[in-house]
Amino acid sequence: MTSSVIFYEKPGCLSNGKQKALLKSLGHSLTVRDLLAEPWTAERLRSFFGNLPVRDWFNPTAPRVKQGEVRPETLDEPTALALMLADPLLIRRPLIETEFGLGCGFEAGPMLDALGVALAPEQDLQSCSQIGPDPHCERPSARAALR
Numbered sequence: 001m002t003s004s005v006i007f008y009e010k011p012g013c014l015s016n017g018k019q020k021a022l023l024k025s026l027g028h029s030l031t032v033r034d035l036l037a038e039p040w041t042a043e044r045l046r047s048f049f050g051n052l053p054v055r056d057w058f059n060p061t062a063p064r065v066k067q068g069e070v071r072p073e074t075l076d077e078p079t080a081l082a083l084m085l086a087d088p089l090l091i092r093r094p095l096i097e098t099e100f101g102l103g104c105g106f107e108a109g110p111m112l113d114a115l116g117v118a119l120a121p122e123q124d125l126q127s128c129s130q131i132g133p134d135p136h137c138e139r140p141s142a143r144a145a146l147r
Contacts, residue, residue: 002027003115008035008095016094019106026116035095036088042081048095048102054080057104059092 005028009016020030049057057080058065058072065072070083070090084090096103096111103111108119 002029003098003100004029004031005115006031006033006097008033008038008093008097010035010089010093013093015106019094022117023115028115035091035093038088040085040088042078042085045084045091046077046081048097048104050102050104052104057084057092058090062087062089064090 005023007016007020007023007030009020009032011034020032023030054075054077055072058070060066062070064070064087072080075083092105094104094106096106098111098115100111100114103109106112112119
């Protein structure tokens with residue numbers, strides 16, 4: 001069963017590229033949107049997190065999280081959402097919107113199950129694909145995006 005998926009990514013993210021490739025290989029039709037440029041509201045963004053604890057809403061490799069400036073485990077929902085609206089790099093990605101509902105992240109669970117994604121126990125498509133002590137993805141230039 002294939003479906004239409006709206007996939008909110010950070011352009012240039014290697015892990016998001018692997019996630020999109022897997023979904024496409026399963027026959028899903030993807031509409032890709034820039035997570036960082038999307039005009040989020042707190043209500044809309046909150047809808048992607050479902051019953052996840054606030055700490056799991058955050059991208060653990062976001063610079064402000066890694067440096068300890070933002071400590072997701074200490075935040076309440078309104079504060080977390082305000083921080084994410086001000087700095088979308090904090091949002092755990094991808095955000096996925098399908099006929100089956102909304103989801104956050106790319107780990108085994110109801111959303112990926114509904115999309116027919118079966119990850120092997122050792123298969124990690126959620127973590128950052130960059131290597132080294134301080135992974136950093138460049139956003140593609142506007143020129144490259146036109147190609």
